[in-house]
Structures are given as structure tokens and as C-alpha cells.
Amino acid sequence: MFRSKKEPDKRKPWNKGKLVGQKAPFSMQEIWSIRMRLQTIDNRRDLALFNLAIDSKLRACDLMALRVSDVASGGEVLSRATIRQRKTKRPVRFEITPRTRKSVEEWIDAAQLGEGDYLFPSRVRRSQHLSTRQYARIVNQWVRSVGLDPGAYGTHSLRRTKATLIYRRTKNLRAVQLLLGHSNLDSTVRYLGIEIDDALEMSEQIDV
Numbered sequence: 001m002f003r004s005k006k007e008p009d010k011r012k013p014w015n016k017g018k019l020v021g022q023k024a025p026f027s028m029q030e031i032w033s034i035r036m037r038l039q040t041i042d043n044r045r046d047l048a049l050f051n052l053a054i055d056s057k058l059r060a061c062d063l064m065a066l067r068v069s070d071v072a073s074g075g076e077v078l079s080r081a082t083i084r085q086r087k088t089k090r091p092v093r094f095e096i097t098p099r100t101r102k103s104v105e106e107w108i109d110a111a112q113l114g115e116g117d118y119l120f121p122s123r124v125r126r127s128q129h130l131s132t133r134q135y136a137r138i139v140n141q142w143v144r145s146v147g148l149d150p151g152a153y154g155t156h157s158l159r160r161t162k163a164t165l166i167y168r169r170t171k172n173l174r175a176v177q178l179l180l181g182h183s184n185l186d187s188t189v190r191y192l193g194i195e196i197d198d199a200l201e202m203s204e205q206i207d208v
Helices: 028-040 044-056 060-064 098-111 132-145 155-170 173-180 185-192 196-204
Strands: 080-084 091-095
Touching: 028 044, 028 132, 044 060, 044 091, 044 098, 044 132, 044 155, 060 132, 060 155, 091 173, 132 155, 155 173, 155 185, 173 185
Parallel strands: none
Antiparallel strands: 080 091
């Protein structure tokens, strides 16, 4: 039976009341709020996960698939690591800062992980490591724990955070492209959400 043209459409829009589009990166204040919260409750796994997610700038699927051997050797966490991205099949390098190395080492020791083990194993029997869905729920908990809107943040917030901070401080798109492992610069521009004001600000600094 066809709906009358005059009959109002009662279907609820899928995005009503939801924030759509790219998830926001975390600010420095938000980073410290979450980090202090995790330290206070002594959640070593989540602290290591949070710190490494920001440093590595990896997609959720690549972050969850990390093994201890990807970031550590001889019982010590490396200052730099390289993995092959699942999406692009291209290698990407990332730094592991002293703070992150310390939290990851403490997590590895606490969980008694070997070099062949997944860095973030799952407690669910059917999965060897945390799934991207589980990771999303964990991020949601972090966001809620410090009073932020969970609709505005997600796993991509962690991937975008350091890249956005680097871009804001340096305006070096090529460097950010390499760090994110993007195959072309256009992807980086879209990912960072660079607008005309950013372009004009850079242009104004060049006097020819």
C-alpha cells in the first residue's frame, strides 16, 4: 500500500541527535585528564593502550594487532617501531616516547607477556586480542570518565590527536602524511580537516 503524498513521514532520521563526521582530536588538557584518571585507578593496560594509541597514530585494527615483539626487544620497549598497515599494506614508523615506553613496560610485566604474545590480549575466548569493537567501548569509558561527550570522540580521536598537534605547531603536511602512513597528501588534508583559514594563514607568512 502506497503512502499518501499528504501523509507525514514518521520515520526517524538515523542521525537525529547524533554527531556525525570526523571525531574530534583530544586537547592537551583532555589528554592529561584521561591519563591522570587511569593512573589514579592504576589501570596499567588502559594507560599503556592510551599512551601508545596517541604516540603510534595507528588505526584501531593495526593497534589491536600489535604483538609485544613489534614494540619491544630483549625485554625493553623500543623508542621507534615499524609495522605494515593492514589497510594500505604500506609500512609506517612511529615513535614511542619515554612516558609511553614506561607504561608499556609496566603493562607487559604486569600481564607477564612474552614477545610472541599480542600486546593487548582479549579476555574473550574467541579472540586472541582486543577487537576494534572492544577498543571503541574502552575509549568510550575513558571519555565518559572525565566528563566529555562520548558522541564527539572515538578511536580515531586518538589517531588524530598527535597528528593534529604536530600540524598546528609546524604546518608541515608532508611530515604528518608520513606519520599517518597516508599514500597521498589529499588524504592528510581531508583527515586533518584543514580549512581555508589554515591555508590563508600559511600564505600570509610568505611575502614574495
